[in-house]
Amino acid sequence: MGNQQAVRCEAPSAATHPTAFPEHVKQVPLTPKMDKEQGYQKYKKYDESMGPFPDTFDFANQLKLTEEQVNQSYEHQLPFHMKVDGNAKPAFSTSWERAVAYHHGLYVPETYTTTKTADDIRLAVANFSAKVHQDAPKDACKYLQIEEFRCLQVHQFETQPQ
Numbered sequence: 001m002g003n004q005q006a007v008r009c010e011a012p013s014a015a016t017h018p019t020a021f022p023e024h025v026k027q028v029p030l031t032p033k034m035d036k037e038q039g040y041q042k043y044k045k046y047d048e049s050m051g052p053f054p055d056t057f058d059f060a061n062q063l064k065l066t067e068e069q070v071n072q073s074y075e076h077q078l079p080f081h082m083k084v085d086g087n088a089k090p091a092f093s094t095s096w097e098r099a100v101a102y103h104h105g106l107y108v109p110e111t112y113t114t115t116k117t118a119d120d121i122r123l124a125v126a127n128f129s130a131k132v133h134q135d136a137p138k139d140a141c142k143y144l145q146i147e148e149f150r151c152l153q154v155h156q157f158e159t160q161p162q
């Protein structure tokens with residue numbers, strides 16, 4: 001029992017265990033903080049990792065003077081839920097086919113328009129709100145009507161009626 005040597009445990013690293021640490025071997029940082037600590041400079045390519053100031057004012061960017069809003073805009077989230085260019089228009093060989101489809105409710109032209117931007121929705125809601133306030137200024141349900149209209153506009157009810 002007296003001849004036993006002490007066991008030396010080396011901390012695993014990317015050099016000793018390359019398959020266990022692929023983010024270090026391939027220099028792919030998992031977070032912006034890791035990128036900065038390791039000096040990979042991979043996050044410099046993306047706007048959401050950069051602050052509002054140029055690199056010379058990096059100390060101000062690190063203070064987070066502006067709230068970080070990574071891809072929170074309506075236009076960025078919209079393509080995940082619907083087609084931005086609108087639904088594909090059906091091709092009719094003759095106008096009477098289109099008229100029959102329209103008459104039976106199979107062709108609704110409003111469903112084939114391009115999607116609205118956030119500004120379009122804001123303007124439409126503001127116009128509707130002004131009309132509601134003008135028509136019935138003392139109506140208790142006018143705010144409910146305005147919210148319903150806003151909801152329909154945001155979810156683009158014309159392009160997805162079902």
